[in-house]
Each structure stands twice: as C-alpha cells, then as structure tokens.
Amino acid sequence: MQQLEIADLIRANQLMNPHLDFSTRYTFYYDETNNFRKLHIINEQGFNNSINSNFVLGGFLYENDKPNLDSLVTGLRLQPTITEIKLKHLAKGDFLECLKSSKLDYFLNYMLNSNLFAHYSSINPLYYSIVDIVDSAILESSVMGQLDIGFINGLKDTLYRLCKLELPRVTDLFYRYQYPNIKSNQVLSFIQELTELFSDYEDQFEFHLGLTSIKQMLKEATKKNSLTFVMDEEDHVLMKDFFHFYFRLIYTFKNSEHILDREESIIYEMNGIKLTHQGIPFQNHEFRDSKSDLLIQLSDVFVGLVGKLSTFINTLSPVDIEREITNLTGGQKSCLDAFLKVIVKSDRKNQAFFHNVNGLSELDKFKLIFNLRGYS
Template sequence: MSDHEINKTRSFIKMLAPTANFDSVLSFYYDETNNIRKSYVGEMGFNSPVTANFVLGGLVHEGMAPDVAPLIKSFKLQKTTKEVKFKHIAKGSFLDCLKSNKLKLFLEFIESSNLYVHYSSINILYWAIVDIVDSAIANSEASQKLGPPFSEYLKDVLYKLSKLEIDSITEVFYYFKYPNIKKKDVSSFIEALTHIFKDYIDTEEFHFGLESLRQILKEAKKTNSLPFIMEGDDYIIEDFSEFYLRQIYLFKYSTHTFDNENSISRILNGYKILDKSIEIKNYSFVDSQTNQLIQLSDVFVGLMGKLTVYFNTSTKEKIDNDFCSLSMIQRANIDLLVDVIEKSHNKNIGFLHSIDGNEERSKMDVISQPLKTTQNIDL
C-alpha cells in the first residue's frame, strides 16, 4: 500500500469520525473469533453460519501495561493449563457465559485498570449484501442525493429480508457467481433478487424499503451495471485480512501484537505499507502462550463473539424478556461489560469498529440505556 493510499484512507475515516484519535501511541493486542479466513458462497450456502460475526479485537493500553499476573492467578486454573483461553473462563451461550464468576473477575479488572477494549465486528451476511445497495445507488442520481442515511436504511431492509430468506438469497448468489456478476447477467440477477421481495413488499415493515430498492435496481437494469459486484472473484465475498491492515495503517503510531495466524501473516507479508516512503513495521505475530495480554484478548473477543450470535438470533422482545429474568451474577456481568465498552468508547471512539445493520446494533440499547450514546465507526 502506498503512502498516498494510507493517508487518503486515514483522512477519509478521520472525516467520518472527527472525535476519534488515531494518532496516539498505543499498544494493541489481538485475538479473533469466527475467523473463517475467507467468506464465500457455495452450492449449499455460505461456508460458515451467518449468525456469528467475525470479531478481531482484544485489549489496548497507553503507556506501561498493568501487571495481569494477579488476575490470571485469581482464575485458579489447573496447573497443567499452558495459557488462558475463553473456554477456561466461560462456556455455553452468551447468557450462560454471564453466569461465570471468573468472567466477573476479568471484567472488574479491565474496568478498574488502565486497560481498554477494542474490536472490529463484522456481520458476514450484512457485509455480503451491502455492495448490492451501493451498486444500485451508483446508478441513481436521485438516490445519491438522499445521502448515507437512506443508503443505510436500504441496507438494513435488505439484510433483514436476507435473514428471513437466507436459502433463496444464497441460491441466487451461487447461480450468478456473486460477487462477480457478468454484464450479460445483470438484468437476470436483478430479476431473481427482486423476485424474493414479492412476499414482503406489501407489508408495513418492508414496503417502503423494498419498493425503493426495486425501483433503483430498475435503473441499474438500463445500464447493465452493478459496479461493486462485477469485478470480484467468483463466489468469494472477501477475506478478513483487510481488517488487520486497517488497524495497522489507521493506528500507524501504535504497536500491534497479533496471535499467530499463518494465513493472515502470509497475506500481510505480501504488502509493503508505506507512509511518506517509509515502510510501516508496527506489527508482529507471536505465540499466545508467550503473551498474557493476547490470552486475555481471547477472553474478551470470545465473549463478544457470543454476544453477536445472541443478537443475530434474538428479537428485541426476546432480549428484553431474557434480561428481565437474569440472575444477580448475570446482571453484574452484563453491567460490567457495558461499563468496559463505554469506558473504551469514552477513551477513544476509534477503538470500536462495526460493520453491521442498524437492526442488530440497536439491540445493545435493549440491554443498556447508557450505550444509546455509544457509536461504532462503520467503515
């Protein structure tokens, strides 16, 4: 990546998130969950459950790192345990994980120390469909004038429909080798996609969004062009290396320590990341057994992965009902998680990055009034 590309992208993100501080000198530690390497569509559907977000994140601090040995000792793990993993701290569904006293110790430590949390959370299904909306809007001057809120609304509507009609959506994707639609197939792809709308387009929930998208896609048919889904590889939605790269060049004055991930390491080694003609060498891959902060990053990321599955598979009404019957330890842990995320948001909004629909994001409001003012950078 050239210095022009890096600084252009950083400037664009800074414009979208003017209160974020990407220039601090920080130490980031990473682990990931639900890392499927590449997201692709096969004959039987997506290569992984679309209910689980890919989450890359962990712990971050400024200055000296706190001594986490007392925390790890407090977990009272078996002496044969070589490193702390999320499975040692909590197990089961998200709500089951909240029953863990070890999780409470972990979250209390983060809350009271100079450690913060950071994450990139990628909803795979939402990520797969957003380029359809962007491609349609690229063909419509009227839609472009309505700005990002209109675009985000259409993406959310298409995402909700895709959840309900996941088999039909993936069948269309596979048939047309999405996201590499051939020019001769644009019209047929649009017809197949909008055919899925028919059972929903007259409902109150979906009517305005689906009808708007259907009309915009009609304009795309006239040009035989859906620009953002015509130049990819057959079936391959994308790999996740871009989210590792994003952290490296966005927080270019910080250091980034990743858990060993050979496939990602090979990809990153293929890039020469330049800033003012100087190569950026601010990251490393290490064995997690040698780094306790990476081990604790696995705990946080594991919990966030469970949370995304819970949100992606639960209605707001179900979440509300679930949270009315939490035990004391569950309530304490969810409050601590909310406090830790809010503490990190207040420190630097740039720590929180999400590619997800408003439908899923808004579920955090159900479990936490304070987080109604918390934002995630969506880029």
C-alpha cells in the same frame, strides 16, 4: 513486494471521523474469533460456515505503562496445567451460559478496574456479503451523490433484514447466479428474481420506503446491465479473507503499536506489503505467539465473549432479547453489567476503539441490551 502509501487513507479516515482521536499512542493487543478465513456458497442450500456469528478482531490496549497482571492470573485460580488462557477456561456455552461463570465475572471486573481498555472490529458476514448490491445500485442511479449516509445505511439494513427473512431462497438465487460474479447478460434476470423474492413485503410499513427505493435504483441498473461491485469477482466467494480488517487497524492508529496473534495467512499478506507514510517506510505491528503473551490470551477471552454476543443478537428478535435479559439470574446480571461497563469505559476513552460492519437493526439490538441494564 508491493509498496502502499497510507497518507491518503489516514487523511480520508480523519475527514470521515473528524471528532475521533486516532493520533494518541496506544499499545493494542489482538486476537480473533469466528475466523473462517473464507466465506462461500457451497450449494443452493447453504454456506461453508455459519453466518450467524460475527468475525471479531480485537482485545485490550493500554496507554503509557504496561500493567502488571499477576494478581489477575492468581485470582482466576486456574488449573496449573493450563499454559494458555482462553475463554473456554473461564466460561463455556453460549453467551447467556457464559454469564453464569464466576471466573468470567472476576475477569471482567478486574479489567473494569484496571488501566486497560477494550477494542474490537466486528463484521457481520451476511451483511458484509450483500451491501454491495445497494452500493452498486446507487452507483448506477441518477440520485448518486444526493443520498446521505444515514439513508444509505437504512437501505442496506432493509436489504439485510429481507435477506435474513428469505435466506434459503436468497441463497439459492445467489448460487445460481454465481454471486458475487454476476454476468452482464444476467443482471436483468438477477434483479427481477431478487425483487420478486421480496414482493410480499413491499406493503409492510417497516419495509415499504427502503424496498421501493432499492427497487427503483435497481431498475436503473438494469438499463446499463451493470451491478459494478458484484461482477468480475470469484464465483460464490462472499468473503475472500479478513486481511483488510487487520490492515485498517494498523493505518487507523498509525502512531500506536499493534501486537497480533500469529495468523499465518495474515503474516503472509503483511510480508508482501511495504508500508510508507509520506514516502517514508514504517512498521508499527508485530506478530507474537499467544502462548508467550498474556495480553493476547486475555484478548481471546474478550473477543470470544463479543463473538458469542453477536450470535445472541443476530439470532433473536428484540422481544426475545428483552425477555432473556430480563430473566437473567443475579449472577448473570452482575457478569453482564461488568462486560457492558468495560465497553462503556473504553468507548468514553475513545469511540474509535470500536468498529462495526453490521445492519442498523442488529446495532439497535446491541443498544437495547445496554438500555435494559441502565447504560444509555
């Protein structure tokens, strides 16, 4: 069994986020959506799973006393044959279709007025898969250590948006070079082909600064035949698993209790690690069968809706999103507002409840929805 000391991880997290509260004791409940377990390139044309939907891990939490939710279950008026509440029992279809559901509207308003708070980690698979190119370029660059995090995130978003625009050709390139396992004798040709894919965008204002900066740093990387973070990995495997996202939550809120839906692969990984804090073993999580725990079931409803929202955001432009939100029916607006208010309420309680691995452009579209509904 591997022993893992988390004191340094906790300290580093607090240093990077000095204004966030990680010490208060909460009880977290988790479910996940879009858990494809492993993302890899199957051929030059595509991936084994859709990259338009984020993996979302999250749910609800409470501080102090556990709430009684009997009135919620009664008010949902579900069929008596349903033994486990899931999003599909309250709403079906894509994000906008789900907003038509009166049951979902009731559920979200109930949560808004309860002592429960929402939390989630949302990971964009394409963004996650390509940002190591930027990190590798920075590592090999003479300007390493001189760039602030905002500029770096801007570079990552530039590369992400370009990869979305040229996804078929990027996929073909990645497949041919066994990305993220580029060989040292292929670094030069990989970089040349990658930058050539985006040459037509270099004179466009929105891409010019980011793309020229990335190209300059990649040019330095070719001199060393190295892109550290996309070498010596498994051929074509972009995401091996989601274990470290589960693990992050456990050490981030060390003083809290974490109750997770049973996911056998995650249980196997967790059982292989003995956690210690300042040398003292500790365990702050447990796995439960969702059929026996109502709050895990309710977490399925929430993270399922967040997952559908991610697909809506990732596949539409800001102009399209504004049109769709503006044209919602009264019922859809009511449901959306309740959903957004749950997030606002939870964010005001503790901004550390939300964690996004995503491009700035996608996060801006998320903020746009809030602004359109009057929540800034």
